[in-house]
């Protein structure tokens with residue numbers, strides 16, 4: 001994996017760089033991600049908090065997570081791309097929407113989580129571990 005890993009929104013107004021190896025990767029099937037992304041799940045890259053460098057102006061929308069924490073969902077106010085998050089319960093990890101990477105093919109999910117919210121038309125890789133809600137280790 002080459003660093004920085006780069007990505008950005010649809011219109012290019014917001015760009016980001018990831019300067020360290022992701023801590024994990026998984027598909028989140030929760031309802032908030034479904035609504036935020038506009039499809040069945042969000043492919044999430046979990047990156048070390050300080051490793052994510054953002055340029056450009058973005059907005060945040062706060063959603064309440066199951067644990068009672070606030071998930072601030074960062075998106076481009078121009079084109080609406082859902083880019084990354086900031087969870088009030090964690091100063092160690094930031095979730096990044098892997099679909100917005102410049103090279104999304106480097107994303108290799110190792111789990112599905114929040115499968116309790118998954119839609120019947122959502123196809124999942126049967127070989128990946130499944131978690132009803134958040135995995136314990138994240």
Ligand SMILES: [Zn+2]
Nearest residue numbers: 009011076079
């Ligand atoms: Zn944009």
Ligand SMILES: [Zn+2]
Nearest residue numbers: 028029030033
């Ligand atoms: Zn989610």
